[in-house]
Amino acid sequence: MSKWNLSASSHKLSGEGELRAHENRTVQFQMINGQLVGNARSSNAGLSARIFNKGAWGFASVPEISAAAADRVLKQASTNAMTLSKHVALFDRPMALANARGSKDYSTKNRKLSSQEIIEFMNNLDAKIQAKYPDLKSRTLMVYEQDFEKEVLTTGGALCYSMLARSYVRVFMSLDSENGPVDVQQIFGGIGQIEDNLPSEQEVERKLEEAYGHLRNKAKGVAAQAGMREVILDSKLAGILAHEAIGHTTEADLVMGGSVAGDYLGQQVASPLVTLVDFAHTALNKACPLPVFFDDEGIEAQDTVIIENGVLKNYMHSRESAARFGHKATGHARAWGFNDEPLIRMRNTAILPGQDRLEDMIASIDDGYYLLDHGNGQADSTSEFMFGVTLGYEIKKGKLGRALLDTTISGVAFDMLKTVTQVSNEMTWVSSGTCGKKQPMTVGMGGPAIKAQVNLGGR
């Protein structure tokens, strides 16, 4: 439920534009080898207005949420739009009516935990890890939460309130090896506040045992052989591929900026086995990891099919870009902070699962790699991508071999996706990453395992 009552300012809005009250809050704790080194909270709140005038936008924001602040930002945003409109070509094609209404609140229903209780949880977890895995070189624990509380009011009649929260426990473990320290991480959590996402003892035990097993293997790991190789990208890598390599190239602002996807609409860009969707809030009858019901322009969020059976079908749009392309706006414009303007952003982007069993896919490779986890990733206007690979194994004659040291993979996505020959029948999502594009943004990424050809870095 909104605490700001923005609707009281609706009579002040005219023309084409929006008002947004917005508060971001963070909680963050960090512990290295049992020592608490980070203990921080922050809150940042304010009000913004954005006004469109003859082809130009004006934006203004102040760190205050009040009726007087609404007057100030609306006046400044109008002045800015008018000033800039003298330097742009007239654009008066109608934009989609921004009239979504609704309220979504992911605040915890559980009792709020104190800092002391969270630190106790971390102390206990660290002590257990130290006792169970005494050979670790270092242990780093992070517990953090990000809350994004917003209310958007538009001239089209939209009034949308949301309190989206996500929180995670991250555990990094490292071991010494002949190649220097190697590390792995395990992440627990997702949508909701810390109180909803602290993992149970059983979950911690199971997942850390799995991560420690990978770490021991990695300590004896080998460098990947550089060059083009046949690989299985497990679901986390398929997810980042969907987001970085394809998703970004099909954001309409990047299409207008020269992205190669601008030439491919309606064309076969991937194997017919590949269907890729940017989901709004529900995927395959389940809630998405970071559901978005309406965007910061007041548009109801709807799924956008980017690639269907290998054919490029749609771009992602803001209201303005949709009007320029003559396409439908499906709610992709989101802003990170109160003083940020909405940009075209992905929500929950995934390659859909296929028919193959992962075991059969591994068995089908004579000499290649099974890549399980990624670090950072970057995309390009050419759809050339690069992902850090932090966990992987050799595949020799259909069986998993030695673990890999950290490496990277790259390829041109619209070429690489044509080499996909198998898609597994199960998919998973991740949601802890933050996408960067002028502003940061929360995003979900998902996918099955896929078999394809990629270029590996390495020795």
Next chain:
Amino acid sequence: MQDLNRVAEQALSSLKKSGAGKAHVEVGFREVHELNVEAGRFTLLRTTVDQGVSMRAITEQKQASLSGNQFDDAVISALAEQTVATAKAGAPDEAFDIAPLQGPKKFRSGPEEANLDLMTERAEEFLNETKIRFPKIILEAVTIQFIKRHRVIANSNGVHFETNQNDFEYSAMFTAKDGKKTSSFNYTGSSTTDFSIPMMKAAGMETLLEQSSAQVNSRSLDGKFVGDVIITPHCLPTFIGGLTGHLHVGSLLKGQSVYQDKLNQQIAAPNFCLRAKPLDERFSLPRYVTGDGHMSENIDIVQNGVLKTFMLDQYGANKLKKTRAKADDSHHVIDPGDQSFKDMVRSVKRGLLFCRFSNGSPAANGDVSGVAKNSFYIENGEIRFPVSECMVSGNIPQMFMNIRAISKETLSFGTSELPWMHVGDVTVSGK
């Protein structure tokens, strides 16, 4: 605008009243005027105002940091109470501390007010010149800002600094297109106090636009070879970060730094000097005060290849019982060398002009790999053609040991100044 000194005083006194043994506060105000260009046309003019107060309290050697952007008296008092309560919930560490008595001192840099006419003029001039001289270029995103900053830093030891620092900052991101042929995107930018130099003439903009125009015809390389790379000033920050990242408390505390025991030892070729120069008068935005509240000084990080300091703040220095760095890890300057860029290219038998690196996070031992973006193949001393789908692998600490030459020429980005660096024995692999 609120009186920041009054807010800082109130924050300090509220922290003490709430039971903080030691207290550090920073109060800031920031106003940004920002002109945006997308796909070659003006799209948005923004005026944003923000403020913030961050409080750090140490009580019973336990510490917490909280921040907010509301300055009402009641909010400041509540934030102070919460900061102390959060600190009390923490764990004690003898290394937590605040800066000793310094100041009071005021610093000022840059122009007083935004000049929107000048910003628009510079933007239009850049858009027009790009359109005429580089017709294949699409200016995907251009941002031109005037940023006004006012900051007060104070602590319970009597530290009091006040800074007023304004500057213009700009960046351009672009792609070239020729029919269906598309280049990789590239970008550059700088900051300036007077905006007297056109955007086209600063931060290597002209060169990058020319390079991107050529990169619509990039080719992949066959196979793999070990060769040389000439790392451009635009690409160098990735590698500087790969070096200095090992000098920070996080890496040292985990025992994972490759430079753990290398102070005063050779970690790079003897022609390599890396400095942090927060007070360099050539820079548009000096950093007068470090993040933990000490007066900054210009420092040598690596002198003639020898590591001269770890980049430790007060906490890191106390924790590891080492010396605190008298500057933050920013405002980097690499001393120019004695070879011209042209001679550097002539000396490469086989390798790359390495212009941008899309790389994975380096492994703990410094191994790194990634895609050489916007780069050119060099053979027998000549730049031959732009490359695509080309990967580079190496070990960052080893690359600094393998520096063959550093260029006479340098590029300034407003808060850093960097040369071209010729490095040997790097693995380059094509398709």
